[in-house]
Amino acid sequence: MRSKLEWRQARVAAVCEVAADVRQIDFAVEGFVPRFDPGSHVNFQTEISGAPVTRTYSCVPTPHAGQIRVAVKLHEKSRGGSRFMWGLAPGDAVTMSLPENRFELSWRAPYYLLLAGGIGITPIYGMALTLKERGIPFRLVYGARSKALMAYADNLATELGDAVVLRDGEKDEFIDIAGEIAALPENGELYVCGPIPMLNAVKAAWEDAGRPLGRLRYEVFGDSGAFAEEAFEVTVANRNMTVAVRPDQSLLEALMGAGIDMIYDCQRGECGLCAVEVIERTGEIDHRDVFFSAEEKAQGKRMCACVSRLASGSATIDIGYRP
Numbered sequence: 001m002r003s004k005l006e007w008r009q010a011r012v013a014a015v016c017e018v019a020a021d022v023r024q025i026d027f028a029v030e031g032f033v034p035r036f037d038p039g040s041h042v043n044f045q046t047e048i049s050g051a052p053v054t055r056t057y058s059c060v061p062t063p064h065a066g067q068i069r070v071a072v073k074l075h076e077k078s079r080g081g082s083r084f085m086w087g088l089a090p091g092d093a094v095t096m097s098l099p100e101n102r103f104e105l106s107w108r109a110p111y112y113l114l115l116a117g118g119i120g121i122t123p124i125y126g127m128a129l130t131l132k133e134r135g136i137p138f139r140l141v142y143g144a145r146s147k148a149l150m151a152y153a154d155n156l157a158t159e160l161g162d163a164v165v166l167r168d169g170e171k172d173e174f175i176d177i178a179g180e181i182a183a184l185p186e187n188g189e190l191y192v193c194g195p196i197p198m199l200n201a202v203k204a205a206w207e208d209a210g211r212p213l214g215r216l217r218y219e220v221f222g223d224s225g226a227f228a229e230e231a232f233e234v235t236v237a238n239r240n241m242t243v244a245v246r247p248d249q250s251l252l253e254a255l256m257g258a259g260i261d262m263i264y265d266c267q268r269g270e271c272g273l274c275a276v277e278v279i280e281r282t283g284e285i286d287h288r289d290v291f292f293s294a295e296e297k298a299q300g301k302r303m304c305a306c307v308s309r310l311a312s313g314s315a316t317i318d319i320g321y322r323p
Helices: 081-086 118-134 153-163 177-183 196-208 251-257 294-299
Strands: 007-019 022-029 040-048 051-060 067-073 093-097 112-117 138-144 164-168 189-193 216-219 232-236 241-245 275-281 302-304 314-318
Touching (some): 007 067, 022 081, 022 093, 040 118, 051 067, 051 081, 051 251, 067 081, 067 118, 112 118, 112 177, 112 196, 118 138, 118 153, 118 189, 138 153, 153 164, 177 196, 232 251
Parallel strands (some): 112 138, 138 164, 232 314
Antiparallel strands (some): 007 022, 022 067, 040 051, 040 093, 232 241, 275 314
Protein backbone atom coordinates (compact mmCIF):
# COMPACT_ATOMS: atom_id res chain seq x y z
CA MET A 1 0.00 0.00 0.00
CA ARG A 2 1.67 3.23 -1.10
CA SER A 3 -0.91 5.81 -2.06
CA LYS A 4 -4.20 5.00 -0.35
CA LEU A 5 -4.25 4.56 3.41
CA GLU A 6 -6.82 2.39 5.13
CA TRP A 7 -7.77 4.06 8.39
CA ARG A 8 -8.99 2.12 11.41
CA GLN A 9 -10.13 2.82 14.94
CA ALA A 10 -7.95 1.39 17.68
CA ARG A 11 -7.41 1.52 21.42
CA VAL A 12 -4.23 1.56 23.44
CA ALA A 13 -3.69 -1.91 24.86
CA ALA A 14 -0.44 -1.39 26.78
CA VAL A 15 2.29 1.17 27.37
CA CYS A 16 5.82 0.75 28.71
CA GLU A 17 9.20 2.47 28.45
CA VAL A 18 11.92 0.60 26.55
CA ALA A 19 14.63 3.27 26.91
CA ALA A 20 15.15 6.46 28.89
CA ASP A 21 13.32 8.51 26.25
CA VAL A 22 11.43 5.85 24.26
CA ARG A 23 7.93 4.59 25.03
CA GLN A 24 6.48 1.40 23.53
CA ILE A 25 2.75 1.51 22.76
CA ASP A 26 0.57 -1.44 21.73
CA PHE A 27 -2.68 -0.81 19.84
CA ALA A 28 -5.62 -3.18 19.55
CA VAL A 29 -7.00 -2.47 16.09
CA GLU A 30 -10.62 -2.93 15.03
CA GLY A 31 -11.05 -5.50 12.29
CA PHE A 32 -8.61 -7.85 10.65
CA VAL A 33 -4.97 -6.73 10.57
CA PRO A 34 -3.23 -8.21 7.51
CA ARG A 35 0.31 -9.51 7.68
CA PHE A 36 2.97 -6.85 7.10
CA ASP A 37 6.71 -7.05 6.51
CA PRO A 38 9.48 -5.53 8.64
CA GLY A 39 10.21 -1.91 7.79
CA SER A 40 6.50 -1.04 7.75
CA HIS A 41 5.08 2.07 9.39
CA VAL A 42 1.68 3.33 10.50
CA ASN A 43 0.12 6.79 10.51
CA PHE A 44 -1.85 8.46 13.27
CA GLN A 45 -4.39 11.26 12.98
CA THR A 46 -4.49 13.92 15.67
CA GLU A 47 -4.83 17.67 16.16
CA ILE A 48 -1.95 20.00 16.98
CA SER A 49 -2.63 23.68 17.68
CA GLY A 50 -6.19 23.14 16.44
CA ALA A 51 -5.15 21.80 13.05
CA PRO A 52 -5.47 18.17 11.89
CA VAL A 53 -2.11 16.49 11.28
CA THR A 54 -0.75 13.05 10.48
CA ARG A 55 2.25 11.57 12.27
CA THR A 56 4.14 8.45 11.20
CA TYR A 57 5.92 5.79 13.31
CA SER A 58 7.67 2.54 12.43
CA CYS A 59 6.17 -0.77 13.50
CA VAL A 60 8.17 -2.99 15.83
CA PRO A 61 7.64 -6.72 16.35
CA THR A 62 4.79 -7.79 18.64
CA PRO A 63 3.72 -11.28 19.73
CA HIS A 64 0.06 -10.24 19.94
CA ALA A 65 -2.12 -11.06 16.93
CA GLY A 66 -4.40 -8.23 15.85
CA GLN A 67 -2.22 -5.62 17.52
CA ILE A 68 0.28 -3.10 16.20
CA ARG A 69 3.26 -1.92 18.25
CA VAL A 70 5.27 1.26 17.86
CA ALA A 71 8.09 2.83 19.87
CA VAL A 72 8.18 6.62 20.14
CA LYS A 73 11.06 8.85 21.21
CA LEU A 74 10.01 11.92 23.20
CA HIS A 75 11.59 14.90 21.47
CA GLU A 76 12.51 17.97 23.47
CA LYS A 77 11.19 20.24 20.72
CA SER A 78 8.43 18.00 19.49
CA ARG A 79 6.19 19.25 16.67
CA GLY A 80 3.40 17.69 18.72
CA GLY A 81 3.52 14.10 17.53
CA SER A 82 5.69 12.57 20.23
CA ARG A 83 3.93 14.60 22.94
CA PHE A 84 0.60 13.24 21.70
CA MET A 85 1.88 9.66 21.62
CA TRP A 86 3.49 9.92 25.06
CA GLY A 87 0.21 11.24 26.45
CA LEU A 88 -1.66 8.08 25.49
CA ALA A 89 -2.78 5.65 28.21
CA PRO A 90 -4.36 2.18 28.10
CA GLY A 91 -7.93 2.43 26.85
CA ASP A 92 -7.45 5.64 24.88
CA ALA A 93 -8.97 5.65 21.38
CA VAL A 94 -6.98 6.65 18.30
CA THR A 95 -7.40 6.76 14.55
CA MET A 96 -4.54 5.01 12.79
CA SER A 97 -3.76 3.47 9.43
CA LEU A 98 -2.95 -0.11 8.64
CA PRO A 99 0.78 -0.61 8.01
CA GLU A 100 2.37 0.41 4.72
CA ASN A 101 5.96 -0.23 3.68
CA ARG A 102 8.43 1.96 1.81
CA PHE A 103 11.51 0.44 3.45
CA GLU A 104 11.11 -3.24 2.68
CA LEU A 105 13.92 -5.77 2.45
CA SER A 106 14.71 -6.93 -1.08
CA TRP A 107 15.24 -10.58 -0.06
CA ARG A 108 17.67 -10.90 -2.98
CA ALA A 109 21.02 -10.41 -1.23
CA PRO A 110 23.18 -13.20 0.22
CA TYR A 111 24.16 -10.96 3.17
CA TYR A 112 22.73 -7.87 4.86
CA LEU A 113 24.34 -5.09 6.88
CA LEU A 114 21.89 -3.25 9.15
CA LEU A 115 22.89 0.07 10.73
CA ALA A 116 20.75 1.91 13.29
CA GLY A 117 21.24 5.17 15.15
CA GLY A 118 19.10 5.98 18.18
CA ILE A 119 15.37 5.61 17.53
CA GLY A 120 16.31 4.42 14.03
CA ILE A 121 16.34 0.91 15.51
CA THR A 122 12.54 0.68 15.22
CA PRO A 123 12.32 -0.48 11.56
CA ILE A 124 15.66 -2.31 11.77
CA TYR A 125 14.64 -4.46 14.77
CA GLY A 126 12.02 -6.41 12.83
CA MET A 127 14.36 -6.81 9.86
CA ALA A 128 17.00 -8.43 12.06
CA LEU A 129 14.57 -10.87 13.67
CA THR A 130 13.10 -11.87 10.30
CA LEU A 131 16.52 -12.39 8.72
CA LYS A 132 17.47 -14.64 11.63
CA GLU A 133 14.23 -16.62 11.31
CA ARG A 134 14.92 -17.21 7.61
CA GLY A 135 18.54 -18.15 8.19
CA ILE A 136 19.92 -15.29 6.05
CA PRO A 137 23.35 -14.00 7.18
CA PHE A 138 23.39 -10.43 8.51
CA ARG A 139 25.14 -8.07 10.89
CA LEU A 140 23.40 -5.36 12.94
CA VAL A 141 25.38 -2.43 14.33
CA TYR A 142 23.38 -0.17 16.66
CA GLY A 143 24.72 3.06 18.14
CA ALA A 144 23.41 5.77 20.45
CA ARG A 145 24.70 8.49 22.75
CA SER A 146 24.43 6.08 25.68
CA LYS A 147 23.29 2.55 26.49
CA ALA A 148 20.32 3.99 28.40
CA LEU A 149 19.02 5.50 25.16
CA MET A 150 19.18 2.24 23.20
CA ALA A 151 15.66 0.87 22.87
CA TYR A 152 15.54 -2.95 22.83
CA ALA A 153 19.29 -3.25 23.35
CA ASP A 154 18.98 -6.12 25.83
CA ASN A 155 16.35 -7.87 23.70
CA LEU A 156 18.60 -7.66 20.66
CA ALA A 157 21.61 -9.05 22.51
CA THR A 158 19.53 -11.97 23.80
CA GLU A 159 17.73 -12.73 20.54
CA LEU A 160 20.55 -12.14 18.05
CA GLY A 161 23.74 -12.96 19.96
CA ASP A 162 26.93 -12.24 18.01
CA ALA A 163 24.97 -10.92 15.02
CA VAL A 164 24.42 -7.61 16.85
CA VAL A 165 27.05 -5.10 17.96
CA LEU A 166 26.20 -2.18 20.25
CA ARG A 167 28.14 1.10 20.14
CA ASP A 168 27.82 3.17 23.32
CA GLY A 169 28.71 6.83 22.80
CA GLU A 170 29.36 7.34 26.52
CA LYS A 171 32.21 4.84 26.19
CA ASP A 172 33.53 6.59 23.06
CA GLU A 173 32.26 3.70 20.93
CA PHE A 174 31.10 4.74 17.49
CA ILE A 175 30.02 2.98 14.32
CA ASP A 176 32.92 2.58 11.90
CA ILE A 177 30.82 3.19 8.80
CA ALA A 178 33.62 2.85 6.25
CA GLY A 179 34.96 -0.26 7.97
CA GLU A 180 31.54 -1.91 8.09
CA ILE A 181 30.99 -1.23 4.39
CA ALA A 182 34.45 -2.55 3.52
CA ALA A 183 33.66 -5.81 5.34
CA LEU A 184 30.30 -6.25 3.57
CA PRO A 185 30.42 -9.02 0.93
CA GLU A 186 30.39 -7.84 -2.68
CA ASN A 187 26.70 -8.54 -3.34
CA GLY A 188 25.56 -7.57 0.14
CA GLU A 189 23.02 -4.83 0.84
CA LEU A 190 23.02 -2.10 3.47
CA TYR A 191 19.89 -0.88 5.27
CA VAL A 192 20.21 2.12 7.59
CA CYS A 193 17.90 4.28 9.67
CA GLY A 194 19.08 7.12 11.87
CA PRO A 195 19.56 10.88 12.12
CA ILE A 196 20.37 12.92 9.02
CA PRO A 197 24.12 13.32 9.80
CA MET A 198 24.44 9.54 10.06
CA LEU A 199 22.59 8.96 6.79
CA ASN A 200 24.73 11.53 4.99
CA ALA A 201 27.88 9.84 6.30
CA VAL A 202 26.66 6.42 5.17
CA LYS A 203 25.74 7.68 1.69
CA ALA A 204 29.15 9.34 1.30
CA ALA A 205 31.03 6.25 2.49
CA TRP A 206 28.96 3.99 0.23
CA GLU A 207 29.75 6.17 -2.79
CA ASP A 208 33.44 6.37 -1.86
CA ALA A 209 33.54 2.57 -1.70
CA GLY A 210 32.19 2.36 -5.25
CA ARG A 211 29.19 0.33 -4.17
CA PRO A 212 26.07 0.21 -6.40
CA LEU A 213 23.42 2.68 -5.23
CA GLY A 214 20.69 0.08 -5.75
CA ARG A 215 22.06 -1.92 -2.81
CA LEU A 216 21.79 0.91 -0.29
CA ARG A 217 18.42 1.53 1.35
CA TYR A 218 17.67 4.07 4.04
CA GLU A 219 14.81 5.61 5.96
CA VAL A 220 14.68 8.92 7.78
CA PHE A 221 12.61 10.20 10.65
CA GLY A 222 12.84 13.80 9.46
CA ASP A 223 13.28 15.55 12.81
CA SER A 224 17.05 15.87 13.11
CA GLY A 225 19.07 18.70 11.67
CA ALA A 226 22.19 20.79 12.14
CA PHE A 227 20.31 23.52 14.06
CA ALA A 228 17.77 23.67 16.85
CA GLU A 229 14.25 24.52 15.71
CA GLU A 230 13.59 28.28 15.67
CA ALA A 231 10.71 30.35 14.30
CA PHE A 232 11.09 31.80 10.81
CA GLU A 233 8.86 33.22 8.12
CA VAL A 234 8.45 32.89 4.37
CA THR A 235 6.92 35.16 1.78
CA VAL A 236 5.19 33.16 -0.95
CA ALA A 237 5.85 34.56 -4.41
CA ASN A 238 2.77 35.17 -6.59
CA ARG A 239 0.49 34.83 -3.57
CA ASN A 240 1.21 38.12 -1.76
CA MET A 241 1.34 36.18 1.53
CA THR A 242 3.80 35.97 4.39
CA VAL A 243 3.56 32.86 6.56
CA ALA A 244 5.09 32.43 10.02
CA VAL A 245 6.50 28.99 10.85
CA ARG A 246 6.61 28.03 14.53
CA PRO A 247 9.46 25.96 16.01
CA ASP A 248 7.04 23.06 16.54
CA GLN A 249 5.66 22.87 12.99
CA SER A 250 7.06 22.21 9.55
CA LEU A 251 7.06 24.65 6.66
CA LEU A 252 4.61 22.37 4.87
CA GLU A 253 2.20 22.43 7.82
CA ALA A 254 2.46 26.22 8.10
CA LEU A 255 1.78 26.75 4.39
CA MET A 256 -1.21 24.41 4.38
CA GLY A 257 -2.49 25.97 7.59
CA ALA A 258 -2.46 29.33 5.83
CA GLY A 259 -4.70 27.91 3.11
CA ILE A 260 -1.99 27.27 0.52
CA ASP A 261 -2.48 24.04 -1.42
CA MET A 262 0.66 21.92 -1.59
CA ILE A 263 1.66 18.72 -3.36
CA TYR A 264 3.24 16.22 -0.95
CA ASP A 265 3.44 12.54 -0.09
CA CYS A 266 6.00 10.98 2.26
CA GLN A 267 6.40 13.91 4.71
CA ARG A 268 9.82 12.45 5.59
CA GLY A 269 12.10 14.23 3.13
CA GLU A 270 12.37 11.29 0.76
CA CYS A 271 10.14 11.89 -2.29
CA GLY A 272 10.75 15.58 -3.03
CA LEU A 273 7.16 16.32 -4.08
CA CYS A 274 6.83 19.19 -1.59
CA ALA A 275 10.09 20.90 -2.62
CA VAL A 276 9.88 24.68 -3.02
CA GLU A 277 12.22 27.08 -4.78
CA VAL A 278 14.11 29.49 -2.52
CA ILE A 279 14.36 32.83 -4.31
CA GLU A 280 16.14 34.72 -1.55
CA ARG A 281 16.79 34.24 2.15
CA THR A 282 18.40 35.84 5.18
CA GLY A 283 18.91 32.61 7.14
CA GLU A 284 20.70 29.35 6.47
CA ILE A 285 18.68 26.37 5.25
CA ASP A 286 18.72 23.40 7.62
CA HIS A 287 18.35 20.59 5.10
CA ARG A 288 16.81 17.53 6.77
CA ASP A 289 15.94 15.57 3.66
CA VAL A 290 17.63 12.78 1.75
CA PHE A 291 16.11 13.78 -1.58
CA PHE A 292 18.56 16.48 -2.67
CA SER A 293 22.22 15.78 -3.33
CA ALA A 294 24.98 17.40 -1.28
CA GLU A 295 25.68 19.74 -4.20
CA GLU A 296 22.04 20.80 -4.46
CA LYS A 297 21.88 21.45 -0.73
CA ALA A 298 25.03 23.57 -0.90
CA GLN A 299 23.45 25.68 -3.65
CA GLY A 300 20.53 26.47 -1.33
CA LYS A 301 18.06 27.04 -4.15
CA ARG A 302 15.44 24.44 -3.14
CA MET A 303 14.23 22.80 0.06
CA CYS A 304 11.80 20.07 1.08
CA ALA A 305 8.98 21.82 2.91
CA CYS A 306 7.98 18.74 4.91
CA VAL A 307 11.18 18.48 6.99
CA SER A 308 13.70 21.20 6.08
CA ARG A 309 13.53 24.68 7.54
CA LEU A 310 15.43 27.92 7.99
CA ALA A 311 17.80 28.07 10.95
CA SER A 312 16.48 31.62 11.48
CA GLY A 313 15.41 34.69 9.56
CA SER A 314 13.18 34.72 6.53
CA ALA A 315 12.96 33.69 2.89
CA THR A 316 10.96 34.28 -0.26
CA ILE A 317 9.86 31.01 -1.81
CA ASP A 318 8.12 29.92 -5.00
CA ILE A 319 5.73 26.97 -4.61
CA GLY A 320 5.07 26.82 -8.34
CA TYR A 321 1.69 28.56 -8.13
CA ARG A 322 0.68 30.68 -11.14
CA PRO A 323 -2.60 32.60 -11.19
